[in-house]
Amino acid sequence: MIDEILVILSNTLASMVPLVLAGVGEIITERSGVVNIGLEGIFMASAFTAAVVTFYTGNPYLGLLVGLLVGLLAGTLHGAISVYLRGDQIIAGVGFNSLAYGLSLLGLVSLWHSHGSSPPVNKMPMLTVGRLSIPPLSIVAVLVGIIAWWWLYKTPSGLRLRACGEDPRAAEAMGVNVNRTRFYATVIGAGLTGLGGAYLVVGWIGQFTKFISAGRGFIALANVAFSNWNPLMAIVGGILFGLFDALAIYAPIKIQESTGRIITAESNLFRTIPYLATLIVVTLIMKKVKAPRALGKPYIKE
Amino acid sequence: MPAVEMEGIFKVYPDGVVALRGVTLRVEEGEIHGLLGENGAGKSTLMRILYGEIKPTEGRIKLFGREVNFSGPWDAIRHGVGMVYQHFTLVPTFTVLENLYLALLPLNPDITPEEVRKLAEKKMEETGLRVPLGEVVENLPIGVQQRVEIIKALLQNAKILALDEPTSVLTPIEVEELFKTLRELKKEGITIIFITHKLKEVKEITDRVTVMRRGEVVGTVNTGEVSEKDLARMMVQREVVMSLQKSPANPGEVVFRVENLKVRDEAGIEAVKGVTLELREGEVLGIAGVQGNGQRELAEALAGIRLPHDGRIIFEGRDVTSLGAAERYKLGIAYVPDSRKVGLVGDMKIVENVILTNLPRVTSSGRIMWDAAESLSEEVIKRFDVVAPSVKAPIKHLSGGNQQKVMVGREIVREPKVFIVAEPTQGLDIGATEFIRRTILNLRDSGKAVLLISTDLDEVLQLSDRIAVIYEGRIMAVGRPEEFTLERLGLLMGGVDA
């Protein structure tokens, strides 16, 4: 029994990392007033580059770093479009998802003549605490969440960043360079998402595949709303979803193991568990929505 | 040495509006310099340039003899320029303290919120301008928010302080306090630029005044050497009637009665605590009071936007307490809110704004008849002298005065029986002010009932046939204008029985 719980826990932690990293990253971005729905695309691009680098260097940490860099780069693109070029942030995000998917796959084909997956690459070793295996990045993700919270709510620069998302005109009048702040918030947010993308490869399954993000970018986006734009709650959201996800896998296996019952089409019903359960939890806990007021609106000075 | 020299300033907004055409402004160190002009004259634009928020298309700025080229407001702040905007620049969801902290950071990156609290408390002590530091700004009345703005600028150690229409939402007592503060600051050598539409204030507080018109400077004069009339003439280039001719009231039946009305605000706090009022045909009932004493909640409850939790509203003998706004509008109640942000949809066309409260007139079985809507808008434009390129122009491209005319006009063309209007002339120049006031009196003369809610005491005294003073959601006194002196009004508005 204990061992079962440990595996569920370890699966939970494994699933939670990208949702928390990207969720927290997106919270930072959105708190400054910019929406980036291109998380799925950032996952793809950074996962791919992380796989490439790790494959050729054998060093998963280098892969992680490159994933982070690619995330930052993606953020630079999105930041430039949405902040300086005043582009439509949603369109840009939708486009980026497609572009990143396409480019990663083209890269995959030209490097490994494969249309689906990279070769296996080295992974970061798991931490083991007793019989529990923990992906080291799960600790990082939790820390990132806490630090982000501290930054946004307890430091001057966090206050400034939030001011840009609430009322950019007022922020500007109080000496905040709105465009620059938003730009950097977008870059940092995307960087964290990139870290999450790299984790998918070097921290989790040890290879890149063409469906590696599998909708997780959107779940991370939902996690932002779940958290009510609070990084601490995003940690909770990521863990909850990860737990439900782990349970959805565990339940049918356990039922089959213990009762001998065969589960076929009903497996689809089990797959709905994480989504429905999350929705129910939200319904129970949500009170007042605290979305940034100026979210998604370009700031035009004159 | 002049503190501010702005020379040959041109400003063309991105959409091609030429706001300033070669303005030269010279403000001496340590003086209070008035800036006067009609709506759209370019005063705010000039100040935004001084504050580095926007860049001039052409022209030079010198502060204390040194040429400056601000990269943004923070740059201006560092150079000792402080600004109190007409539309507040506070982050509405932050607390007062957070806002002040944010404002002080560019000057001293190492400052802590605790230090800001101490500084603020000291400053409040010195100036008598009190603000609640722990409150979230958007929950504060506009008057208090303005005080926060002033405190903020003072805390930023501004050597040059520009105030864009700072008095429009303050009580006479507060205005006096502000003036005292300004004089105090002047003594300390701070240079003040003061924008207002109120000539009286110009006369009272400024040393010199620059008058602007259509993006150009008409002239700069020593305040002591000119009369209010002279200033008005400079400003609009024509004779102005300085006082309204008002015929005696001829009140008829009671059309609107409010009994023991209790209303809560957004936060669930009781903002109107049992108001009883009667309104007759052919009279103007003025409600005087400091912003945030329940006026908005009262007005919204009367209009049906907000449901009271106690009390009754009777219109023409019928209990309308439970009716929504749309239904009440249909019955003949009209309401002009105190904020154009609420009353108008900036991104929409003029015609789309005109029909906002006139939908029943321009729809038939759910369909909008745009022809009817357009001719209704033309009517508003014509009757109220709105300067607009076409009814299809976005309303945000109109000047504030013209926007206000649309907002008032579209209610009047409906010929309402009860006209509730809040702050009808806030921020309007004298021409527009005069026009709107005239309109209100005409309405009264045609037998309509008008409920005027205003923080501008001159306005209340000038227009009302009866005055009610509101304080913390209660009516302190009701009476004819003659029964109130400015002083008594001030005391009542401050909650002192007099």
Added chain:
Amino acid sequence: MLSVDRESILEVLMSLIIAFAVGTVVLVVLGYDPIRVYSILFKYGYGNTDYLLKKSTPLLLTGLAFSVPAIAGVFNIGGESQLYVGAITALLVAHYTGSAIPAVIIGTAAGALLGLTIAALRVYRNINEVITAIMLNWTFFYFIAYLVSAKYANPKVPHESVPVPPGARIGGIFFIAVLTALTYYYVLHFTEIGYKMRVSGVSPQSARYAGFSPEKMVLTSMLLGGAAAGLGGALLVLGATYTIDTTLSAIYGIGFTGIGIGLLGRNNPVGIIFSSLFMSGLIIGGQWVELKTGAPPELADTLIGVIVIALAVPYAYRLLMKKVGQRGSAA
């Protein structure tokens, strides 16, 4: 009132030109012959009218499903599941009644109901529509996969649902979609309810002042949006696929693509007719680019991505034109 916005059409054209120019650069960098790729893309993408119109139909409708709520201030990322439920209910109704009309009606209603549910959760329970929609998308995906494989499988073709009976199959689905778009355009710009939705979207406080409830408009817009997606699902099964396979490949992804289409159409129903055709052509053509050039199918995704991003920044082009104009006049 039917004012065709000249400037925004010009803007879109300009964006398109730049988009394809950027696309050309990308193709060259990746080592493909842009002329060949583009000529295949256009020849095949827009050459088969019948196919193009069919492909555009559900995309047009999910575009509306995104845009109509967007106008009222709701971010409907749930077109995906709204289309699913429209498809499955229409399919089942057609299967049991053998006729198309009730199937269309009920499919549309199912989508509308789901849209309404998302809106209701936002209005009455304060739950952000993004989270509800994303969670419901997956919930319905798996639920319908369950229904199709376990409850309503075709006994003859086990990997498919029961088919739409021949009597309930319909043609001309694109015209139904266009009609819907025009109706929505009419509703938005010529009716009271549409006007109220538009006001609520930009300024809920003005709506409240004018005496109508912006919350109701949120509900209404999601009802209309959901209905469009539901109709999209219904038309897709009744007019194109006649069945849903157990992998849901026929219905998956259309809602997401609809978001881009709605935005590219500048949230204008008439614009969306064009953007859906445009995008469908790219998608169709992309398949042929793979066939004819041997490029990986993802080349088309890359190109679509570049084009969409380039369409996101009309302001940049205005800036550019202005700069160019200035330099021209200075010289």
Added chain:
Amino acid sequence: IGGESEKEKVKVAVLFDVGGRGDLSFNDMAYLGAERAKEELGVEVEYMTPKSSEDMVPLLKQLAESKEYDLLVLIGFLWTTPLDQVADQYPDQKFVLIDSTTGKTRENELDILFREQEAAALIGVIASGMAYELGGDTIGAVAGMDIPPLWKFHIGYLFGAKYFEMKTGKPVKMIWQYTGTFGDTQVGYNTGMQLLQQNVKVIYGLAGLTHVGMFDAVIDWNEQGKGQAFAVGQDASQEWYAPKYIPISGSKRVDTAVYDAIKMVVDGNWKGGIMTLGLKENGVGYWDLDGVRQFAEFAKEAGKLKDMTPDDVVNIVKEQREKYIKPEVWEIVKELETKIKNGEIVFKTPQSHDEYEQIINELQKGNLNAALEKGSVS
């Protein structure tokens, strides 16, 4: 011969499943077959991946109308109904449908099916044997979606396990998990972990890219010292991915099917109809060491084998097989194989989901004959 061979080259279009290439199994195998045909038969091959099943009918029509292609190769069961809709309209266009059938016999249509049960049954026996060698009694499978080809795998695999049980008297437990996806590697990983935690010793991968994640789980499980467990691949030889932990893969020769179909056109001996490939035809089975070497070489060429040579892969696999698949198990395998090849026993192919579940339930109870259309085992 000159005149004949100078004739225009045979041109073929291979139309993949919606998922397209990259699944390391089904679609990629089809590609291999077509590429071999290109090389060996000198045909021209073009590829296309439809975006959704909605695109299939119009694409088929347009391709057929173009008259450009001598053969259209349709990969995967999603093409079944679209093909059924258009085949009669283009009597001159040849179609080959891989892994499904329209149920109709047409002159211009060849349907090629596989008897996956036969391969899965052998894998079931082998997996059971390995599970005992690894000190357990439970085998498992990470399956993709609940679709007909997987039903057949399920039946065969369970049959194999029960057959092993019958022959050796050692009870075998089997846990079959549908993940609902062929593309989510992480779900595969987590599913793998959960199965391993339930003491599953050998996991059969039947979920495309999803089960590649399961491979990683198995690798981690072993390397983190949590226990010893193996994975089994399917379709292509996937041993190279982790030869130490994937000692064997089931085969499904989509490549041969595609190749053979093209060859029929090239050789001019095309014949429409329905064809099923099983152990006897070498259409399914398990990969021998030659196959393992071949795929290891492909991997090497693509730069996927980093520190190993194909020889290393083969050697490790060989060693592992020797160590964990005991001769007595091979005996059972061979025996079963013979019975199947002789046609002594023939598996049922379920025609509906209900029938599928029914067969599985019977098998679970130990009624092996419930899976058989013909013959019986005892």
